[in-house]
Amino acid sequence: MTEMLNEYMGLVMPYLEAWGISPCQAGVVALVVVWLVLFMLRGVGFFRFLMRWYQRIIVVCGLVALGFWLFYIGREHRIFLDNKAVDDFKPLEQVNVSINGGKVAELMPRDRDMRKVVGPEFELKAEIFDDKGEIVNTIMRRVVVGCSKDIMISLPVLAGGSEDFVMPSPR
Amino acid sequence: MRKFFDLVANNAVPAVFIIISAFAIPLSGYSASYLIQEMLTRIGRNSFLILSLLIPIMAGMGLNFGMVLGAMAGQIGLLFICDWGIVGIPGMVLACLIGTPIAIVLGIFCGHVLNRAKGREMVTSYILGFFINGVYQMTVLYLMGWVIPITNPALLLSRGYGVRNAVSLLGIRGVLDNLIPTVITGTQGAGQFLSINGGKSFILMQIPFLEGAIRIPLATLVVIGLFCVFIVWFRKTKLGQDMRAIGQSQSVADSAGIPVNRTRIIAIVISTVLACYGQIIYLQNMGTLNTYNSHDQTGMFSIAALLIGGASVSRATIANVFAGVILFHLMFIVAPVAGKNLIGDAQIGEYFRVFVSYGIIAIALVLHAWRRNREREAARRSLRGNKGGE
Numbered sequence: 001m002t003e004m005l006n007e008y009m010g011l012v013m014p015y016l017e018a019w020g021i022s023p024c025q026a027g028v029v030a031l032v033v034v035w036l037v038l039f040m041l042r043g044v045g046f047f048r049f050l051m052r053w054y055q056r057i058i059v060v061c062g063l064v065a066l067g068f069w070l071f072y073i074g075r076e077h078r079i080f081l082d083n084k085a086v087d088d089f090k091p092l093e094q095v096n097v098s099i100n101g102g103k104v105a106e107l108m109p110r111d112r113d114m115r116k117v118v119g120p121e122f123e124l125k126a127e128i129f130d131d132k133g134e135i136v137n138t139i140m141r142r143v144v145v146g147c148s149k150d151i152m153i154s155l156p157v158l159a160g161g162s163e164d165f166v167m168p169s170p171r
Numbered sequence: 172m173r174k175f176f177d178l179v180a181n182n183a184v185p186a187v188f189i190i191i192s193a194f195a196i197p198l199s200g201y202s203a204s205y206l207i208q209e210m211l212t213r214i215g216r217n218s219f220l221i222l223s224l225l226i227p228i229m230a231g232m233g234l235n236f237g238m239v240l241g242a243m244a245g246q247i248g249l250l251f252i253c254d255w256g257i258v259g260i261p262g263m264v265l266a267c268l269i270g271t272p273i274a275i276v277l278g279i280f281c282g283h284v285l286n287r288a289k290g291r292e293m294v295t296s297y298i299l300g301f302f303i304n305g306v307y308q309m310t311v312l313y314l315m316g317w318v319i320p321i322t323n324p325a326l327l328l329s330r331g332y333g334v335r336n337a338v339s340l341l342g343i344r345g346v347l348d349n350l351i352p353t354v355i356t357g358t359q360g361a362g363q364f365l366s367i368n369g370g371k372s373f374i375l376m377q378i379p380f381l382e383g384a385i386r387i388p389l390a391t392l393v394v395i396g397l398f399c400v401f402i403v404w405f406r407k408t409k410l411g412q413d414m415r416a417i418g419q420s421q422s423v424a425d426s427a428g429i430p431v432n433r434t435r436i437i438a439i440v441i442s443t444v445l446a447c448y449g450q451i452i453y454l455q456n457m458g459t460l461n462t463y464n465s466h467d468q469t470g471m472f473s474i475a476a477l478l479i480g481g482a483s484v485s486r487a488t489i490a491n492v493f494a495g496v497i498l499f500h501l502m503f504i505v506a507p508v509a510g511k512n513l514i515g516d517a518q519i520g521e522y523f524r525v526f527v528s529y530g531i532i533a534i535a536l537v538l539h540a541w542r543r544n545r546e547r548e549a550a551r552r553s554l555r556g557n558k559g560g561e
Binding site for chain 2: 063066067070071073074075076077118149
């Protein structure tokens, strides 16, 4: 099924790209065109029956899609902020982390804290201090959580410049 | 004289409550601002549930005790969003989306059962509520966490399946009530902003005699207002007119070609779905879901409030709903304290409230039966013709 879909998309995508239409827009246009055809043929009993079911299916699909969208944008995630050693990355002397400009979490070596965020992504700001208490680096990142429930952010990995700073939840 | 007697008989219940409240309010010693705040909160909390009763009354099906079915559907939606951790308005809407198909299925079932018990809809729907309560309890107590996946350990009983008795709805608590933070105040001018609990609220107006600020659940009231508009519009539609015709006389409506059974099922489905939304609004205001008991008293309290507002089994208006919420819940607030201040024991006041409230419901139902019998008798007499003609 997936192979068939991929094959079909492979055939259609070049045309869509050429016309400057996204797959989503093309889908909406296709739905409207089918509805218009059924609307024009509604005089025939079979097409009237088909149109009624088509409309019902569209409404149900729309509601299911709305449900998924609400799930995506309304989910609360627990973000664990971790300042422990990971592989070659040593814990930071001190790091202040704020999420979406909220309350600052002050983490010393081997500390772990937790914040809650709502929505699929958040803005993370980490201020890294040296042993004299001066800011040596400030990192701003937009982190995408997606549909997963909880994630852990390894601050030493983030400060080390690696992109693998998002880790599975410790629980 | 007869007209006066009819007027008294038609408004006896609200009149009794107004008189009792007029005595109880000064005895309670509560300030005006406290009472207004409480009433606004309770109007927002309960009105939607009570409004859901109007459509079956319009279709001549009496008071829909089966609204608890919708309440259970709403609670199942809330349990799922708690498990998935969906918060805020999206969580509330998602709970409505999940609850809707369950409420539709239960409503169709309820409608079919009530069509087999025409003339005894109220007692049938009341008992049906108990039956579906059993199914709900089995689902929540045994199937959730075992057959139906529930992953949040905070929801599950320690044995690994079944939902806990109390579920915190902190994620959606007051989200609709506080969506548009608005206050009425006695201290600051209208149009300004006031900081309450760290958030800024818009001052809608200033009333000189008020102490402090009264929070208005504006978004909830807007939703309730829209629902009222929907009911007014619905009465004018073809379906609404069909329901009114069926409410007048089923046999005449059937002769006129109205599908009576189908229309009655639609009325119950609409009521059940709206009760589902009403229960979600109610619980977002409360902030806690009592898994096995929250829905139990929903039907009884809503019906009591509607009857106290002056409605009857066959006639109810939007005005009855709001009058009922205000009078019924005013008694909830003032009766215990009035009893305490009068006799020295709050429990006496609470007993008095329960006695009067539910006694009044019994009187309302008896009055309705008596009036219906009298009308039937009058109709029979008019068919026989007047005495002079005999």
